[in-house]
Amino acid sequence: MTKVETRLPAPTVPRRFPLRQKYLPVTATAVLISLMYGLGVINYPGFSDTQIVLNIFIDNAFLLVVAVGMTFVILTGGIDLSVGAVVALTTMVVALLLENGWPAAVVLPVALLMGATIGLGMGLMIHYFEVQPFIATLAGMFLARGLCYAISTTSIGIDDPFWVRVANAQLWVGGWFITISVLVALVVVLIAAYVLAYTTFGRDVYAVGGNPQSAMLMGLRVGRTRIAVYTISGLCSGLGGVLLSFYMLSGYGLHASGMELDAIAAVVIGGTLLTGGSGYLLGTVLGVLVLGLIQTIITFQGDLSSWWTKIFIGLFLFVFIVLQRAVTRRRR
Amino acid sequence: MSEREPVLVMRGIGKRFPGVVALDGVDLRLFPGEVHALMGENGAGKSTLIKVLTGAYHHDQGDITLGGEPVAFAGPHQAQQAGISTVYQEINLCPNLSVAENVLIGRAPTRFGRIRWSAMRRRAEELLARLQLSIDVGSDLGAHSIAVQQLVAIARALDVDAKVLVLDEPTSSLDASEVDQLFRVMRGLKDDGIAILFVTHFLDQVYEIADRMTVLRNGRRVGEYRTAELSQLDLVAAMIGKELAALEDIEEAPRREVAALERGTPVVSADGVGRAGAIAPFSLGIHKGEVVGLAGLLGSGRTEIARLLFGADRSDQGQIAVDGTPVTFRGPQSAMRHGIAYCPENRRTDGLVEELTVRENIVLALQAARGWARPVPRGRQDELVGRFVKALDIRPADPELPVRNLSGGNQQKVLLARWLITEPRLMILDEPTRGIDVGAKAEIQRLVVELSDGGMAVLFISAELEEVLRLSHKVAVLRDRRLVTELENTDGLDLDRVMAAIASGGAT
Amino acid sequence: MAVALARRQMERWRGSREPRGSDGMSNLVRHRLFWPVAMLLLLLVGNLAFTPGFFAIELRDGHLFGALIDILRQGAPLMLVALGMTLVIATGGIDLSVGAVVAISGALACQQISQLGDQGAVGGVLVAVALALLLCAGLGLWNGFLVGVVGIQPIIATLILMIAGRGVAQLITGGQIINVNSPPYKAIATGFLLAVPVPVIIAAALVAVVALVTRRSAFGMLLESVGGNAGASRLAGIRSRQLIIIAYVACAVCAGVAGLMVSSTVSSADGNNAGLLIELDAILAVVIGGTSLLGGRFSIAGTVVGALLIKTLDTTIYTIGIPPEVTLLFKAVVVVVLCLVQAPAFRARFARRRPTAEVSA
Numbered sequence A: 001m002t003k004v005e006t007r008l009p010a011p012t013v014p015r016r017f018p019l020r021q022k023y024l025p026v027t028a029t030a031v032l033i034s035l036m037y038g039l040g041v042i043n044y045p046g047f048s049d050t051q052i053v054l055n056i057f058i059d060n061a062f063l064l065v066v067a068v069g070m071t072f073v074i075l076t077g078g079i080d081l082s083v084g085a086v087v088a089l090t091t092m093v094v095a096l097l098l099e100n101g102w103p104a105a106v107v108l109p110v111a112l113l114m115g116a117t118i119g120l121g122m123g124l125m126i127h128y129f130e131v132q133p134f135i136a137t138l139a140g141m142f143l144a145r146g147l148c149y150a151i152s153t154t155s156i157g158i159d160d161p162f163w164v165r166v167a168n169a170q171l172w173v174g175g176w177f178i179t180i181s182v183l184v185a186l187v188v189v190l191i192a193a194y195v196l197a198y199t200t201f202g203r204d205v206y207a208v209g210g211n212p213q214s215a216m217l218m219g220l221r222v223g224r225t226r227i228a229v230y231t232i233s234g235l236c237s238g239l240g241g242v243l244l245s246f247y248m249l250s251g252y253g254l255h256a257s258g259m260e261l262d263a264i265a266a267v268v269i270g271g272t273l274l275t276g277g278s279g280y281l282l283g284t285v286l287g288v289l290v291l292g293l294i295q296t297i298i299t300f301q302g303d304l305s306s307w308w309t310k311i312f313i314g315l316f317l318f319v320f321i322v323l324q325r326a327v328t329r330r331r332r
Numbered sequence B: 001m002s003e004r005e006p007v008l009v010m011r012g013i014g015k016r017f018p019g020v021v022a023l024d025g026v027d028l029r030l031f032p033g034e035v036h037a038l039m040g041e042n043g044a045g046k047s048t049l050i051k052v053l054t055g056a057y058h059h060d061q062g063d064i065t066l067g068g069e070p071v072a073f074a075g076p077h078q079a080q081q082a083g084i085s086t087v088y089q090e091i092n093l094c095p096n097l098s099v100a101e102n103v104l105i106g107r108a109p110t111r112f113g114r115i116r117w118s119a120m121r122r123r124a125e126e127l128l129a130r131l132q133l134s135i136d137v138g139s140d141l142g143a144h145s146i147a148v149q150q151l152v153a154i155a156r157a158l159d160v161d162a163k164v165l166v167l168d169e170p171t172s173s174l175d176a177s178e179v180d181q182l183f184r185v186m187r188g189l190k191d192d193g194i195a196i197l198f199v200t201h202f203l204d205q206v207y208e209i210a211d212r213m214t215v216l217r218n219g220r221r222v223g224e225y226r227t228a229e230l231s232q233l234d235l236v237a238a239m240i241g242k243e244l245a246a247l248e249d250i251e252e253a254p255r256r257e258v259a260a261l262e263r264g265t266p267v268v269s270a271d272g273v274g275r276a277g278a279i280a281p282f283s284l285g286i287h288k289g290e291v292v293g294l295a296g297l298l299g300s301g302r303t304e305i306a307r308l309l310f311g312a313d314r315s316d317q318g319q320i321a322v323d324g325t326p327v328t329f330r331g332p333q334s335a336m337r338h339g340i341a342y343c344p345e346n347r348r349t350d351g352l353v354e355e356l357t358v359r360e361n362i363v364l365a366l367q368a369a370r371g372w373a374r375p376v377p378r379g380r381q382d383e384l385v386g387r388f389v390k391a392l393d394i395r396p397a398d399p400e401l402p403v404r405n406l407s408g409g410n411q412q413k414v415l416l417a418r419w420l421i422t423e424p425r426l427m428i429l430d431e432p433t434r435g436i437d438v439g440a441k442a443e444i445q446r447l448v449v450e451l452s453d454g455g456m457a458v459l460f461i462s463a464e465l466e467e468v469l470r471l472s473h474k475v476a477v478l479r480d481r482r483l484v485t486e487l488e489n490t491d492g493l494d495l496d497r498v499m500a501a502i503a504s505g506g507a508t
Numbered sequence C: 001m002a003v004a005l006a007r008r009q010m011e012r013w014r015g016s017r018e019p020r021g022s023d024g025m026s027n028l029v030r031h032r033l034f035w036p037v038a039m040l041l042l043l044l045v046g047n048l049a050f051t052p053g054f055f056a057i058e059l060r061d062g063h064l065f066g067a068l069i070d071i072l073r074q075g076a077p078l079m080l081v082a083l084g085m086t087l088v089i090a091t092g093g094i095d096l097s098v099g100a101v102v103a104i105s106g107a108l109a110c111q112q113i114s115q116l117g118d119q120g121a122v123g124g125v126l127v128a129v130a131l132a133l134l135l136c137a138g139l140g141l142w143n144g145f146l147v148g149v150v151g152i153q154p155i156i157a158t159l160i161l162m163i164a165g166r167g168v169a170q171l172i173t174g175g176q177i178i179n180v181n182s183p184p185y186k187a188i189a190t191g192f193l194l195a196v197p198v199p200v201i202i203a204a205a206l207v208a209v210v211a212l213v214t215r216r217s218a219f220g221m222l223l224e225s226v227g228g229n230a231g232a233s234r235l236a237g238i239r240s241r242q243l244i245i246i247a248y249v250a251c252a253v254c255a256g257v258a259g260l261m262v263s264s265t266v267s268s269a270d271g272n273n274a275g276l277l278i279e280l281d282a283i284l285a286v287v288i289g290g291t292s293l294l295g296g297r298f299s300i301a302g303t304v305v306g307a308l309l310i311k312t313l314d315t316t317i318y319t320i321g322i323p324p325e326v327t328l329l330f331k332a333v334v335v336v337v338l339c340l341v342q343a344p345a346f347r348a349r350f351a352r353r354r355p356t357a358e359v360s361a
Helices: A021-043 A050-075 A083-099 A104-128 A133-151 A161-168 A180-198 A200-210 A212-217 A222-248 A259-269 A281-301 A307-331 B046-053 B076-082 B099-104 B117-130 B146-159 B176-191 B203-209 B232-240 B248-252 B302-309 B332-337 B347-351 B358-370 B378-391 B408-420 B438-453 B465-471 B495-504 C002-014 C034-050 C067-090 C098-115 C122-150 C154-173 C183-190 C198-216 C219-228 C230-235 C240-266 C278-288 C300-320 C324-342
Strands: A170-173 A176-179 B008-017 B020-030 B035-039 B061-066 B069-071 B084-087 B164-168 B195-199 B212-217 B220-226 B268-275 B279-286 B291-295 B317-322 B325-327 B340-343 B426-430 B457-461 B474-478 B483-488 C057-060 C063-066
Touching: A021 A281, A021 A307, A050 A083, A050 A176, A050 A180, A050 A200, A050 A222, A050 A259, A050 A281, A083 A104, A083 A133, A083 A222, A083 A259, A104 A133, A104 A222, A133 C278, A133 C324, A161 A222, A176 A180, A180 A200, A180 A222, A180 A281, A200 A212, A200 A222, A212 A222, A259 A281, A259 A307, A259 C154, A281 A307, A307 C154, B008 B046, B020 B035, B020 B046, B020 B061, B020 B212, B035 B046, B035 B203, B035 B232, B046 B164, B046 B195, B076 B084, B084 B146, B099 B117, B099 B146, B117 B146, B146 B164, B146 B176, B176 B195, B176 B203, B203 B232, B212 B232, B220 B232, B232 B495, B268 B302, B279 B302, B279 B317, B279 B457, B279 B483, B291 B302, B291 B438, B291 B465, B291 B495, B302 B340, B302 B426, B302 B457, B332 B340, B332 B358, B340 B408, B347 B408, B347 C230, B358 B378, B358 B408, B358 C219, B378 B408, B408 B426, B408 B438, B438 B457, B438 B465, B465 B495, B474 B495, B483 B495, C034 C300, C063 C067, C067 C098, C067 C198, C067 C219, C067 C240, C067 C278, C067 C300, C098 C122, C098 C154, C098 C183, C098 C240, C098 C278, C122 C154, C122 C183, C122 C240, C183 C198, C183 C240, C198 C219, C198 C240, C198 C300, C219 C230, C219 C240, C230 C240, C278 C300, C278 C324, C300 C324
Parallel strands: B020 B220, B035 B195, B035 B212, B084 B164, B164 B195, B291 B457, B291 B474, B340 B426, B426 B457
Antiparallel strands: A170 A176, B008 B020, B008 B061, B061 B069, B212 B220, B268 B279, B268 B317, B317 B325, B474 B483, C057 C063
16 A cells, blocks of 8 residues: 555554543443443442342333433434333323223234424424424423323222233243333334444434534435434333333333433433534443443442432433533543 | 637526615526635625525526526525535534534435435545545534635535535635635635635635636626736735715715824734734734724734734733733723724624614613613603714614614714713724615714714724724734734825735835 | 504514514513413403402411412412523523423422421521522533533433432332421412412512513523524523523523422322423413523513413303313314414425534434
8 A cells, every 4th residue: 555644643542542532431331331231240239140130131121212312312412301201101091091992903004103293393393393303302391291180090800801811921031031011112113223334314303413504515304303303212212111011010101200301411421412413322231331320320229318319310421421521622 | 729619608697676676687607627716895796696606586687507507596496406506604514413413414325214324435435535525424513623614514515516616715714824725625625617606705715726817896797817918916906996975075084194193102003913714913903082993904813803802702812901911801891991892893793782763772881880780861862862863863863662673874873872871982883884785884984084083992893994094093914814014104005005905015 | 653663662572583563563462471361351351350359368366368379379380480480481492391300300309308307497498498599500500511611402401300200209208298397488389478378479579580580681691692592692602501501500490499489388298299381381381471492582471471370260160160181172272273373374395404513313
C-alpha cells in the first residue's frame, strides 16, 4: 500500500486506551453491575444462586420490553412519557376483551395494534404539527390513563385459560427456570439490537439523533424515522402491557404507574445519551438489570425499606448523567 | 492554450427576493479540471448563486447547461444526481456516526435489508484513499478534527459520480497545514477532471489554488478572470468597488487626522492579545475620542478582535489594559464594568432579544449591569428610551413594539441605543451599517462622528472601506486572521493604499 | 389605525415565534389568552346548565361557600406549582421534580409536627413549616445548580429529583402515612380568613408577590431575555446563571407551599401519592396560559387562567357524575386541541434547530 500517511490527527483514542469513548458509559454500567452483584454475593447467603439473576429478568420482563421502545425514541433525541399509561391501558383492554369472551388469538394482536396506533398518533402529532415530544406524549399519557378509567376504575381479573397457562409456565433449563415473558423480552431485545445495528432504519435513528438537520440534508427521511420510533415505542408498550397482564393476571388503571420514569432511567443508566444519537440496546438491558439488582439487594438486606430503591435510582441517574456530561464535553 | 469546453455554464441568472434583487444577469462557467474561485463580499450574491447551482433555489431568469444539456433542478437531491455535489462550510454530517457511515449513509450497501458493514467500510476506505486519507473508518466522525470531517464530507460528495464539486468556504476553520492537505486533495481531483467551484475569503488561498475566478458585487458579475492575469490589488478593487454612497455632509467634513487628538494613555489597549484558531496575537490601542477602523475582508479576524476586547471570548495570550491598568475579562460583564460596549455583527442572533419590546431591548444592558434587584425606574426608562428613540430617529417611535417588527436599520439603532445609555468609554461597532438602508447608514455614520467628538473611543468594523476611511483616525488592516499593519489617516491615505495593504498583507 | 394598534397589542401579548395568522381572524381571537379564557368560560357556563346553582356563592357562618369558591380552593396548590413552573419555563427550562417536592414538603412538615408535644402549638407548626420550605429551597438550589452551573439539560436534571424525591419523602415519613392532629396546620388548607378560604389567600398572595417581583423589579424582563435569546443576553452582560438558580429555587418553594396545602387538606403526609402527576398538570397550565415551552415571554395571568381551567375541568367532570379519574381523558383532548389550534398547520420546513452544543455531543 502506498497510502500517504497523513499528519492529520489519527482517531483521537490512543491505542493504550482500549475502549472507544462511546463505549465508556456502557462499560461503566457493566462495572457497576459487577460491583453490585459482587456486593450481593459477599453479603447475602443465597445471592449467588443463578435463579436470583433469572428472577430479575422474570420480574422485569415487561420493563425491559418497554425500555427497548424507549431506547429508540431517546436515540432520536425524543422522549415518550406515555409508555406506562399505554402499558396500563393494554392490561385493561386485554382483561376486558378476555372477560367478554374474545379468543386469546384475537386479543393479542388487538393489544399490540392498539399500542402501535397510539404511538403512531403521537408520532404524527410530533412530526406534522411540530408539537414537542414532551407535550405530545404527555397528551398520549393522559389519553391512555383516562381510557383505562373509562373502561373501569377497578381492577379486572383475568382467568382466560391461555393467559393463565402462559403466566404460570416455567421453562426449566438445568436447575433454573424462566418464564415465557422473559423469552419474549429477550427475543424483542435481539430483534431491536439487530434493527439498530444492521438496518438502514436503525442507522437513520442514530443519524436523526445525532443531527436532524444534517440527516435531512444527507437525504434521510427524518420525518418517517421520527414517526416510526414513536410507533415502535407504542408497540413495545403494548407488548409490555401484554407481558404485565401475564405477570399480574389482571387489568388495572393503576398498573405500571411511573413506569415511564423507570424506563427512562434504565435507558439513561444504560448509557444512552438523552440528547440522542448515542447508545446501545445492550446498555438498556444492563440499565434494567441495575434497577432490578437494586430491588433485589434491598429485599435481601431486609432492613432497608423499599423507598431506598428510588433514592438509589436517582443517585445512579445523577452519576451517569454527570458522567455523560463529562464524556460529551471532552468529545466536543 | 486552447479553451476547453466548459462542463457547466450558467447564463444570465437572475433571482429576486421580495424587495431585493439578489442576482442580476450573472454568468458563470466552470471548466473540467479547473479550480474556479467565486469571490465577493457579503451580499454580493455568492451564496444565492451557489444555491441556484445546487438546486436549493429556483432562478427567475437565465439558464444552466451541464455537459451541454440544459438542466433544471427541482432540489439538491436532483442536482446531486446530475453530478453537482456540494460541501458546505457548516459540515452537514452526523458526528455520532462512524466515518464510513457518514460517507455512505443513505446509500449503504445492503443484502436482504441487512447492512453489509464490511462492504461499507471497504467502499469508504476506497473513497477516502482517493483523498489520501487513511483513518479508521469505523471510528466516530466526531472524534476527528474539523479538517478530517471536511474531507469526509468531500468523500461523501464524490461517491455520487461528481462532475462539479462546490466547496463553500471549506477552509474557514482549518489551520495552515490542514489547508495544505485540502489543497493536495483538490489538486488530485482537478487532475481527475472534476470542476471545482471554490468559495473562500482568504486571498492567498485563491492565488495558490484557483485557475480562474469570477467576481461578484451587488448581485452582478464584475468579471471572469484567469488568476494569473489579475493582481491581488485589482481583485480587491473588483470585490469592493469604488461606489460612494450619497453621504455628502460627512464627505465635507475635514479628514479625521490623528494629529488633531491629544495623545495619552489609550482608553483600551491590547498587547499581544490573541486566541488560537481565531486571531493571531495583535497589539492595538484606542484613545479617547478616537475612531479606530478595522479594515479587512470578511473572515479576516475583525469580529474576533472585537469579541476578545469585550470579553465575549477569552484570549489565551497577551494583556488587555484599560487606562494603562492591566485587566482580565471574565466575561462581557467585566468588560462592561470598564466601560466597554459591543454591538455585535449579527443583530438577530447575538444582539436583540426579538420577543422583547424596543424599550426592553434598549434598557437591557443597563439593567444587566445594575442587576435585576435594582430596576431602572419606569419613568427613567421611558425618559431614556424616549430620548434615544428621538435622537436616533428610531421608527416607528413606539417603544412598546416588539423589536422584531422593526426594519434592520431601526433594529441596529435600538442596539446602539442599548449601549449608548450605558455611557460607555469604548464603543465597539461590528458592521453597524450592514444590511440597512442608505438613510439609516448615513445617520449611524454621523452618530459615530458625534460620539468620538464627544470623547468616546470607537472601534469601527466595516467591510466597506470608504466608510472605514471616512470615519477613522487610524485604520488597522487585517488579513487572514492577522493584524498586518496600522495606517494613520493622514493626507496620503486613500482607498488604494488600504486595499493594497489588504491585498499584499504588508505596510506600503 | 385602530386595527394597527390592536395588532400591536396582540403582538406584544402573543410573544410566540409563529408568523401571524390570517387577517380574517379577529384580533380578539388572536389574543393569546383568548382560547384558554373562552374555554374556561364555556366550562363554567356548561356547569351552570348542569347545576343551576353553580354560580351561587353564599355566606355561611361568616365563610364563603359555593362551587366557584371550591374551584379556587382546590385549585390553589396547582396554581402555586404552575406559578413557579412559569418562571422556570420562561428561562427555557422545565422542572419535573415539583411533584416530588410537594410530597417532601408535606412529609417534613407532618413529621416535625408529629414530634411536637403539643401539636396545636402555633410556634411549633410555624417552625415545621419553615423547615419544610427551607428544605424545598435547598432542593430548588440543587436543580438550579445542575441546570445553571453544571449545564445539564433541565428535563434531565430535574428527572433525578423527580425519581429520588419520592424516595426521600418516604424516607422522611418512614414509609408510613403520617397523620397529624394540629388545628393550626389544618388551617392552612381548610381555614378561613375574613370569610375567604386560607389557601385562596395564600395562592393569591404568592401570585401577587411573584407578579410584583417579576414586573416591578427587572427580574421578569431579564428572565424573558435569557429564555428568549441566551446568546444575546450574555453579550448584553446578563448573568443568566444567577437568574436560572433563582427561578428553580422559587419554583421549588412554590411547590413546597403547595405541598403544605395538600398535606394539610387531609392532615397527613403520604410520600408516595401526594402531588402525583401535579408536575404535568402544572406544565399544562403554563402552556395553556400561553407561555412557550421554548422560553421567553411568560404570562402569570395566563398561568392562573390555565390552572383554573384545569381545576374547573376536574370539578365539571365530578359534578356531571363521570368518575373523576376520567378527567385525564378530557385533559388529553384539551392538550391536543390546544396544540393543534396553536400549531401553524403543516409548516413544511424542518423547523426548530437544536442548539449546536447538543448536536455535537
